[in-house]
Amino acid sequence: MCTPMLxxxxxxxxxxxxxxxxxxxxxxxxxxxxxxxxxxxxxxxGVQAGSALDxxxxxxxxxxxxxxxxxxxxxxxxxxxxxxxxxxxMEGSKLRAGCVxxxxxxxxxxxxxxxxxxxxxxxxxxxxxxxxxxxxxxxIQLPEGTLVTESARNALENFKQQQAEGKDTxxxxxxxxxxxxxxxxxxxTVGAVAIDAKGNIAVATSTGGITGKVxxxxxxxxxxxxxxxxxxxxxGVSTTGHGETIMRFNLAxxxxxxxxxxxxxxxxxxxxxxxxxTERLGGTGxxxxxxxxxxxxxxxxxxxxxxxxxxxxxxxxxxxHGNILKEPF
Ligand code: ASP
Numbered sequence: 001m002c003t004p005m006l007x008x009x010x011x012x013x014x015x016x017x018x019x020x021x022x023x024x025x026x027x028x029x030x031x032x033x034x035x036x037x038x039x040x041x042x043x044x045x046g047v048q049a050g051s052a053l054d055x056x057x058x059x060x061x062x063x064x065x066x067x068x069x070x071x072x073x074x075x076x077x078x079x080x081x082x083x084x085x086x087x088x089x090m091e092g093s094k095l096r097a098g099c100v101x102x103x104x105x106x107x108x109x110x111x112x113x114x115x116x117x118x119x120x121x122x123x124x125x126x127x128x129x130x131x132x133x134x135x136x137x138x139x140i141q142l143p144e145g146t147l148v149t150e151s152a153r154n155a156l157e158n159f160k161q162q163q164a165e166g167k168d169t170x171x172x173x174x175x176x177x178x179x180x181x182x183x184x185x186x187x188x189t190v191g192a193v194a195i196d197a198k199g200n201i202a203v204a205t206s207t208g209g210i211t212g213k214v215x216x217x218x219x220x221x222x223x224x225x226x227x228x229x230x231x232x233x234x235x236g237v238s239t240t241g242h243g244e245t246i247m248r249f250n251l252a253x254x255x256x257x258x259x260x261x262x263x264x265x266x267x268x269x270x271x272x273x274x275x276x277x278t279e280r281l282g283g284t285g286x287x288x289x290x291x292x293x294x295x296x297x298x299x300x301x302x303x304x305x306x307x308x309x310x311x312x313x314x315x316x317x318x319x320x321h322g323n324i325l326k327e328p329f
Contacts, residue, residue: 002199004038005294006031006055010069010306011188012240012286020306020319022068023188027308028315029066030192031329034059035310040197052194052202053091053114060087060110060204063190067149071190072107074149075208077156078215083147083208086222087113092201092230099124099222103131105147107140110206113222115139124222152211159212188306189221191228191238193290201236201290203228210243219243225253234259235266235292241285241302249277255289255297266290270297277301 008030010023038055041048064072075083087109090097098117101124103109112134116125125133135141189207196202205228207221220243221227227243229252230236237252251273258269266289278284278301286300288307298307298318308317315329 001197002195003294004040004050004052004194004196005290005296005309006034006038006059006192006194007288007290007296007298007309008034008059008063008190008192008307009238009240009286009288010063010190012284012300012302012305013188014302015188015304015306015319019068022066023306023319024308024317026063026066026068027306027317028329030059030062030190031308031310031315033062034192034194038194038196049198050196052196052200053089055194055196056192056202056204057089057110057114059192060190060206061108064108064110064206067151069190070188070208071206072109073147074152075147076211076213077148077152078209078213078217079156080215081148081153081156082215083152084213084215084217085109085147085206085208086219087204087206088222088224088228089113089117089204090202090224090228090230090236091117092232092236095231097123097224097228099224100130100134101126101218101222102216103134105142105144106131106134107142110204112137112139113204123224126218152208155211163212189227189240191240191288193230193236193238193288195236195290195292195294199232199292201230201232201292203230203236203238205238205240207240220246220251223247225250227252229253229256231256232292235289237270237287237289239285239287240305241300242283245277245281245283246285249281251277251285251287255287259291266295266297267299268297271299274299274301
């Protein structure tokens with residue numbers, strides 16, 4: 001029997017101070033939604049095992065509803081001012097996975113990803129077909145533009161202004177000594193990793209991508225091995241940060257490779273892979289990891305990354321390097 005663990009993140013990048021309280025609140029809500037589904041419950045005289053898969057979906061759905069995060073409501077806008085949503089989910093017992101991209105005005109992309117995993121023979125659906133599939137399987141089609149927030153609009157305006165001023169908006173630093181270069185004013189992808197009492201590991205990640213992206217741009221979040229990966233024999237990882245960097249580095253897989261081939265702990269593996277990624281590619285990002293014994297890894301090379309979990313009824317969280325905060329859950 002494993003001790004169940006649910007670990008969440010609310011995105012990496014140049015998170016402004018004004019965004020911090022909303023992110024912390026949002027992650028607490030996510031844990032409150034996910035943990036009851038993860039813990040074994042004693043009902044009707046028998047033990048109901050918790051489910052890592054149900055827990056990560058519930059946690060991510062609450063963050064998709066919350067404008068403090070770059071997922072669902074509050075997602076980043078593409079250069080046309082539209083939201084294009086992406087999500088992926090994976091479970092580590094049979095390595096089943098579901099991924100979706102380029103969804104418009106859909107309320108819970110992570111549930112669509114789960115539907116792809118559970119109700120199709122495919123792993124990844126994108127664009128018009130993904131939208132059609134989502135609607136046929138009970139997804140909520142919102143009136144056009146419902147997910148667009150004022151702050152996302154401001155971030156796009158800011159982005160376009162910077163472009164017009166000839167500033168570097170590629171977010172892809174080429175100089176290694178410029179490595180700690182983050183995206184301005186973006187609210188952050190969301191992710192959840194869980195292990196249940198049976199040792200099943202599940203991971204869910206959801207995003208709006210990056211502000212000002214070219215319509216049709218696909219990032220790391222819906223890609224297995226980049227944004228998401230789960231394997232009961234190794235661990236589970238959800239990542240966030242500069243997608244073009246993370247996907248070229250295969251960040252989630254690199255972390256699991258460190259566990260597998262270098263015998264590293266979840267923490268060592270996560271730190272080592274994030275640092276190597278930024279050293280080699282320049283772009284920044286972060287990840288949360290759970291190993292097969294429920295050990296955790298949290299690391300990032302971005303300026304900030306929001307993360308949280310609960311242990312012994314304490315809400316343990318952080319956003320700044322070297323700063324771990326605790327309060328009653
Ligand atoms: N990784 C996401 C992307 O590039 C963005 C983020 O994590 O904030 O699409």
